[in-house]
Amino acid sequence: MKNPLLSIIIPVYNVEKYLRASLDSIFIQDTADCEVLLINDGSKDGSLSILREYERKYQNVRVIDKVNEGVSTTRNRGIDECRGEYFYFMDADDILHPQLLSLLRKEILEKYPDIVVWDFTTFYTNPKFVLIPSEIKTEDVQNRHQEAFNYLMANGSAVSLCSKAIRRSRVGEIIRLDPTMTYGEDMFFSWKAILVADSIRYIRCPLYYYRQSGRGATNHFHPNLYEHYRKAFDDICLFVKEQGIANVNVLASIDYHFACRIPALTSMEIKAPYSRKNQIDHLQYVLQDEYIRRGLSSSLQLSGKLFTLARNNEVSAMLKIARTDVMKTKLLYPLKKILK
Structure with a gap:
């Protein structure tokens, strides 16, 4: 054709x-x-x-x-x-x-x-x-x-x-x-x-x-998810600079959207096949990322309990919320499948 x-x-x-x-x-x-x-x-x-x-x-x-x-x-x-x-x-x-x-x-x-x-x-x-x-x-x-x-x-x-x-x-x-x-x-x-x-x-x-x-x-553990995200966001920054579109709004948007990954990064951490202490240590490390810190400090759109906990570095509480959410999803999935 x-x-x-x-x-x-x-x-x-x-x-x-x-x-x-x-x-x-x-x-x-x-x-x-x-x-x-x-x-x-x-x-x-x-x-x-x-x-x-x-x-x-x-x-x-x-x-x-x-x-x-x-x-x-x-x-x-x-x-x-x-x-x-x-x-x-x-x-x-x-x-x-x-x-x-x-x-x-x-x-x-x-x-x-x-x-x-x-x-x-x-x-x-x-x-x-x-x-x-x-x-x-x-x-x-x-x-x-x-x-x-x-x-x-x-x-x-x-x-x-x-x-x-x-x-x-x-x-x-x-x-x-x-x-x-x-x-x-x-x-x-x-x-x-x-x-x-x-x-x-x-x-x-x-x-x-x-x-x-x-x-x-979303149902599987993805090793080095944070590291892959970090590489991808660095690549976005390079891309907008190469395209000549790296204005203040775009750069602020990059910070915001990395901080938006906090729920996914937290949820992924509880799927990790290592100890609870290692989960806490790794999530604390993730929260120190410069994109995330800038996004949390500059965007009022990032509201809700999980983001508040992230701003205060209350990692154990974040993981607890993620575990509860995963449990709710597993319990509700069969019901949703019947109803929808």
Whole structure:
């Protein structure tokens, strides 16, 4: 096919249970101007056989089979291989709203923005698609002083790569995901893309349905998470300087968003396979980070008990709150799965 308008890039690893439902949510829509790039990341189950089945059935499907390297390297391969004017990442166990592609196509053809963003929601078994109103709410997101990321973050649509289509010529040569990160890597890619975007369209409607399967990254211990975050935030600082956009607001935003990682860093600490004393010592060390100290001291937005405890370096109490939250999540997960 000629160069498509959109490349849908899907990393695939051991998801045969959900894969057909995810792919069918694409192909019930008009994909005439889309390329669907399915990248098998060394699956050990029947995922590759399913991908080959769809490749035979649809002319605009391309399957790449490679050794297991992780989702970030696989997504980077997708950026290198795709041919679309825009690219979009989808997870292989999630579901698209039946009207996502038509709404996305409309925004692209009318405005040709650097990024199109939409909302997402979650489901456990079967998604309940929202009814799309005849006058759907869309808006131009202003990026004066590179503050669009903060606006989209406040609306819950900044971080996920699955809720945005990105113009390839805008970021394809300068931004890649960090393969060394196993948690939160999509935030930094999205942040960079939004920082350099001149035009952003935001569809205020949940068009992506994220499957809650209990297998997510937040449920596992990620060694050296703080160190990976520190490296990533240093990289963001270098990136904004290289792009000539390191103004006061952007630098303050970097401090703020690192301090926002405190709940995740605390929660990860209680999953660590070392002693309680080592958990306390390591979290105390983390709280001395210069980004975190600046963010806590300068931002009144960081409110709530956990941040108050962090300002006072009350680490034991922070870990206690995290343990309670994890216990509540484990107890409520079966109930939520039944109700939603």
